Amino acid sequence: MQTEMIFASLLAITLIFIAILYLFNSLKETLIVMSVIPFSLLGVYIGHYFMGLNISLPSLIGALGLAGVIVNDGIIMMDTINKAKAKDEIFQLAARRLRPILLTSITTVVGLSSLIFFATAEAVVFQPLAVSMGFGLLWGTILNLFYLPTMYTFSSGKKFH
Numbered sequence: 001m002q003t004e005m006i007f008a009s010l011l012a013i014t015l016i017f018i019a020i021l022y023l024f025n026s027l028k029e030t031l032i033v034m035s036v037i038p039f040s041l042l043g044v045y046i047g048h049y050f051m052g053l054n055i056s057l058p059s060l061i062g063a064l065g066l067a068g069v070i071v072n073d074g075i076i077m078m079d080t081i082n083k084a085k086a087k088d089e090i091f092q093l094a095a096r097r098l099r100p101i102l103l104t105s106i107t108t109v110v111g112l113s114s115l116i117f118f119a120t121a122e123a124v125v126f127q128p129l130a131v132s133m134g135f136g137l138l139w140g141t142i143l144n145l146f147y148l149p150t151m152y153t154f155s156s157g158k159k160f161h
Contacts, residue, residue, distance in 0.1 A: 005057065009064055013037070016071055023075060029082065032151050033074040037067045039147065040140035047135025051116070053128050062132025069108065069133070070140040073101050077148050087153060094149040105141040109134045 013034075020030045044063050048055055080097050084090040112134040119127035 001057070005060060009060075012064055012067065016067065020071065020075065024078065024082070028155060029078055029152075032148060032155060033071060033078050035151065036070050036074050036140060036143045036148060039143050040066060040070050040136050043136040043139025044132045046139065047116075047131045048128070050135070051127075051131050053131060056128050058126060059128040059132045062129035063136060065129075066133050066136040066140065069137055070144065073105065073141060073144045074148055076101060077144050078152070081149050081152055090149055090153050090156075094145065098145060101141060101144060105137050109137055 017030060017034060020033050021027065024030055024033075041063060044059065044066065045055075048059065053059070077094060077097050081090050081093045084093055112130045115123060115126060115130035116134050119130070
């Protein structure tokens, strides 16, 4: 079971990497978007600690699903800030994506909240999955809104005026 989960995780991350690379045609931008994934795992750990849960197989499955959602927000942000002509413009463009990214993240967390906080009977099995996705998404959203534009600014090879 453990080797299958590792294989599935590596396959998912590889496919995500290839998809982003195809979209942006830039290894640097792909790596910037992908770098949000490991940092978003901090939200998974904080959520499990806050809820008094241990990391389990459903938690890892939730973290794998989280990677897809986080990357989706990262693609939206990177596609927008990639159009910047000046350094100041990067954060202005990033601010335009604030509302859409927050709306998608908040609605997802609200949808998961009943399973996160009020899991009963058979649903308790899926609570760690929801905690991974919910808390990881909250932290990943912050990363996509602030970390991603900052990393893009520092690593951009563009000559800003």
